[in-house]
Amino acid sequence: MRSLSQSVIARSIILILLFSVLTPILLFDERIVEEESEQLEEIHLLSVSGRAKANHYLTSAGGTGFEYASVMAGFGLGNIVAGDFGNSATFGQTTINPTSPYHTSCAQLAGRYCEFFLGSVSDTGDWDWVVTADHANGYSFVSDVSAGMAGEAVIGGSFSGSVQFGIQTITSQVGDGYLAKTDPFGNFAWAHSHATTGTNNNTSSVDAVEVDFNGDIVIAGSFDGNTDFGGTILNAVSPSLYVAKYDGNNGQLIWVISGGSGNAGVLDLHSSMNGQIILAGINQNAVTFGQQLYANVGVADSFLLELDTNGAIVSLVGYGVPNEVVLITGITEDMSGNMYYVGGFGGTLQGQGWSLSASQGNRDAFLIMDSVSGNGWATSGGSSNNDSFSGVALLSTGEIIVSATISSSFTAGSNTASPTGNEEILVGGLDSTGAWAWLDTSGSSADEVATGISVNMSDIVTVAGGFSGTVTKGTHSVTTSGSYDVFLWAFDPATKKDIDNDGIPDINDNCPSDSNPIQANTDFDSQGDACDSDDDNDGLTDNFPDNCPRGGEYNWTSTQDTANPSASTDWDNDGCKDDTEDSDDDNDLIDDVNDLCPWTEYNPPRPTWVSDQATDVDGDGCRDSDEDLDDDADSVDDVLDDCPTVAGNSTLGEQGCIDQDGDGWSDLFDDCPTQAGNSTLGGKNACLDTDGDGWANVDDAFPTEISQWDDVDEDGFGDNPQGVAADDCPSMAGTSTEDRLGCFDADEDGYSDADTSWNTEDGADAFSNDPAQWSDYDEDGFGDNWANMSWNDRNPSWPGQYHADATGQDYCPILSGTSTEGGFLGCQDSDDDGWYDAVDDLPQETTQWVDSDGDGFGENAEGNEPDACPSEFGNSTVDRFGCFDEDGDGRSNPDEEWQFDNGADRFWEDNTQWADTDSDTFGDNAEGTNGDNCPTVFGMSQSDRSGCPDSDGDYLSNPDADWTIEMGADACPDVYGNSSNDRTGCYDADGDGWSNPSEDWTIEMGADAYPDDAARWVKDSSNGASSTAAISTGAIAGGISVVLILIGVIAFVMLRSKPEEGQDKSWTAGSPMPEMPNMGAQPTQAVAMPDFSAQPTQAVAQQYAAPVAMAPAVVAQTQPVAQPDPARDYYNGLVAQGYPSADAMTYTRQYYPEFQA
DSSP states (O other): OOOSTTHHHHHHHHHHHHHHHHGGGGTOOOOOOOOOOTTOOOOOOOOOOOBOSSSSEEEEEEESSBOEEEEEEEETTEEEEEEEOOSOEEETTEEEOOOOTTHHHHHHHHSSOSOEEEEEEOTTSOEEEEEOOEEEEEEEEEEEEEEOTTSOEEEEEEEEEEEEETTEEEEEEEEEEEEEEEOTTSOEEEEEEOEEEOSSOOOEEEEEEEEOTTSOEEEEEEEEEEEESSSOEEEEEEEEEEEEEEOTTTOOEEEEEEEBOTTEEEEEEEEOTTSOEEEEEEESSOEEETTEEEOOOSSBEEEEEEEOTTSOEEEEEEEOOTTSBEEEEEEEEOTTOOEEEEEEEOSEEEETTEEEEOOSSSSEEEEEEEOTTSOOEEEEEBOSSOOOEEEEEEOTTSOEEEEEEESSOEEETTEEEOOSSSSEEEEEEEOTTSOEEEEEEOOOSSEEEEEEEEEOTTOOEEEEEEEESEEEETTEEEEOSSSBEEEEEEEOGGGGOOTTOSSSOGGGOSSTTSOOTTOOOTTOSSSOGGGOSSTTOSSSOTTTTOSSOSSSOOSOOOOOOSSSGGGOSSTTOSSSOTTTTOSOTTOSSSOTTTOSSTTOOOOSSSOOOOOOTTTOTTOSSSOTTTTOSSTTOSSSOTTTOSSTTSOOOOOBSSSSSOOTTOSSBOGGGOSSTTSOOOOOBTTOOSOOOTTOSSBOTTTOSSTTOTTOOOOTTOSSSBSOTTSTTBOSSTTSOOOOOSSSSSOOOTTOSSOOOOBTTBOTTTTOOSSTTOTTOOOOTTOSSOBSOBOOTTOTTOOTTSSOOBOTTOOSBBSSTTSOOOOOSTTOBSSOOTTOSSSOTTTOSSTTOTTOOOOTTOSSOOSOTTSSSOBSSTTSOOOOOSSSBSSOOTTSSSOOOOOSSOOGGGTOOSSTTOTTOOOOTTOSSSBSOTTSTTBOSSTTSOOOOOSSSSSOOOTTSSSOOOOBTTBOTTTTOOSSTTSOOOOOSSSSSOOOTTOSSOOOOBTTBOTTTTOOSSTTOTTOOSOOOSOHHHHHHHHHHHHHHHHHHHHHHHHHHHHHHHHHTSOOTTOOOTTTTTSOOOOOOOTTOOOSSOOOOOOGGGSOSSOOOOSSOOOOOOOOOOTTSOOOOOOOOHHHHHHHHHHHTTOOHHHHHHHHHHHOTTOOO
């Protein structure tokens, strides 16, 4: 039986979408189908709560997720319920757990879970059984359920993959419809599925299920492609509809037909009593079944297809409104064969003998009665939203019950129902003529949704759906355990009729024609108070009037006994029972609890005398004229009372008169009539005198001190010198309390200010304007009180005391002093710098007092000789005071804050040097170690003098005005040289001490005549033979030397061709090797010499020491042979050719890596 009719299209579209998305998960092609969804009802996912044990009940079930009853079918006294679930869910005593792995995808893509629950609920709301299928390898959706007469359940829907129903497994590769049946106990008897094949991911579905009166099963749905319905294969080239009948016992196909169009869907299915089958569907285009055609009128119409029991087409009709939507969501039938259709529509909908217009809002809900006689009727209702009835049920009385979900006030006929929450379930009743009788809602502040409705054999209606929060109906209440739960609401429609609209069903209303929502009935008879003339049945009609007609005593009789008034039930005849209801039995306006005469006589029918000031002075309820002997009730009989009409208790002055203060004196004789007292002095009688000194408090300056009463200066100290706390200064107001009482105390510290008769030696305040100080034992101007709680070592015998607000405390209270700093006040300060000598690190230096490092230099930067390094002991005195001076020369070592530019010692380990103006590592003190001969000019010379410019780096200084070549300066300052005999510092190729000849220094001037022969230097003047022999000998020696050099070069190159691992290979790794110099080429122009003044600040250590020049020797002596230096020779040769020093260095290091220029 279809229940959630409006959502059928939604499920169909969602199913197609879900199949198209989830099919790739099951190894099938993707398919996307788009459909209009404006008419689709929102799918509510709902979730286990309580249940009621009665025909009227609320039942819920679910888990922590979104569970709801999407479809329901009734049988006998119970219901079959089905829906989706995706989490562990509990139904009564049964808990089921999902097995499908696709719940997340289903929830995200379809908005619902893809696994069903199927259960049976009894007429008491109990879950008799709940089952599901095994979805471990697939997923499914439930579309509809139906029930057999014995409670068998039939379920249909769509699935994909493999799903196991009990012991039977069905399989689909793309997405097919399924049909399954259980026995009355929830055991699956059989399950069948359609088998759809095709090339476009064709699918099929079961959208509606109905069990007919023979127990056979009729289903309807959609399919696309070739579909096997159980022995019969139908082909659809586009999505189509089908109707099929199956044997209810074994599920075998009996017949199947098809039709429809690609834009049609199934809404509901009904099997009539005579075996006819009626299919309700929705279509957006023309629909064809066999030879029958229905052409659309509106945007979406609803069609009705009627088939006979064998599947033959009887008729095809439809309902439509131009440019509007019409949905038939439910079908039922009465015993006469009249059909009832419910749903929703827009615009004006017409039928035979009736016409409806949607006037409440957008789309209204409708109910159509299609009579077999042709005289039908229709009615509608709605709200400001789109509305549609979701289900319809018929009672045996002919009453029609409809259900819907509303979110705003809904009006039908003269009835209106408004939701309390966002969405609520609406149920309504109509009589057999279509007149609206009543409306009711689920009435919760949460959300409820109706998806199905059924009626059982006892005319109990059940509405199914889902809810969130708490729903209460009467004494029944359920609360969700998750987000949404399954919800069933069963009620008797007879309890919904209410003629007087007071909210009480007529069947229960004690005044059905008079509105009385609270059903008050004082005397508990058959009539409620609203329609009962004597509500309490006391013998007095309500309009007598009865002063106590309701809410009190009932079923008693009002009586008056004049012989014994106390035996009366109602002495004043006012309808209020004296012993329980009437607080004033004689109606004299004096309550019985205060009335000394509660039954004052009167003339019938009711008392007329009331107590007032004139007739009952004391208000005791007794008439003064005939009942009262003490009219003012002051316990003084009227005959003795001086004031008989005024109550009083005076005994002095007058008797029985007013004594307001109760001191015994009548007010006429009392000076203080409103306050009791015993004063006798000062002209005041009977006034308050607390201390009993005879003076009234109002005149007593000290009302609680018997020894004092006057205080002329009004300072709180009494003037009686013999009394307590007598004033030492009675004529001048004062607050002092310590040295004397009542004297002037300017700072209010308790010590009086000094005056002519009282000085500080007597105890007067030494600090009259400081409330925290008063004593100064050593008279140094600093108070003896202290406020420092941590002063634990203070001598307890010292004067003064602790005072939290004390300032300027004397640290040396018994010794006069002038110190003011560091919290040490009033102590000895020899240098008058404010610091106590005991804490002054430099007690004899006025400008300094702190010396943390104990080096004799104070830390006051503004004082004398301030310590520049206060945290480090130091002895420097020249550049700064008190910093570390390693060599003891008075200059401090450098640190991060004090560098050479600031005056730091550049030679901190040498006490003979401290400055290096030109930064050449030679100290400026010429008398010290390595004294700089050129202190203002950077230089690295060392041989002739120290620290002077040495352009060619041979450690001989350049000549200048003060140091000439003759005095030992470098004769060749621009060329590195090692000559020392003929001239100093010039190039000496053979290392014999004699410089090579040049343009400005010839052999004749003393240059080496044999620059390549270390054994000769003076030109030989012997004969030719000797000369030739010498030349021959020299040539041979020279040749041998050249050969040795070449061999060495070749060996070096070969070794270089196989570099050691890790050796720099920059020349072969990508950087082009500089072109080899032409050793024979001469520069085309003069080559500029390098500027050696740009050398680094420290001397460069040379690997090869310059040869020491030897003094000329006699010819007979053997001359020393200079050590060969091929690297230096190679380098000098390049320089001589005009190569810059940097390039010459690069080329030389290719062959002599360790060479230093």
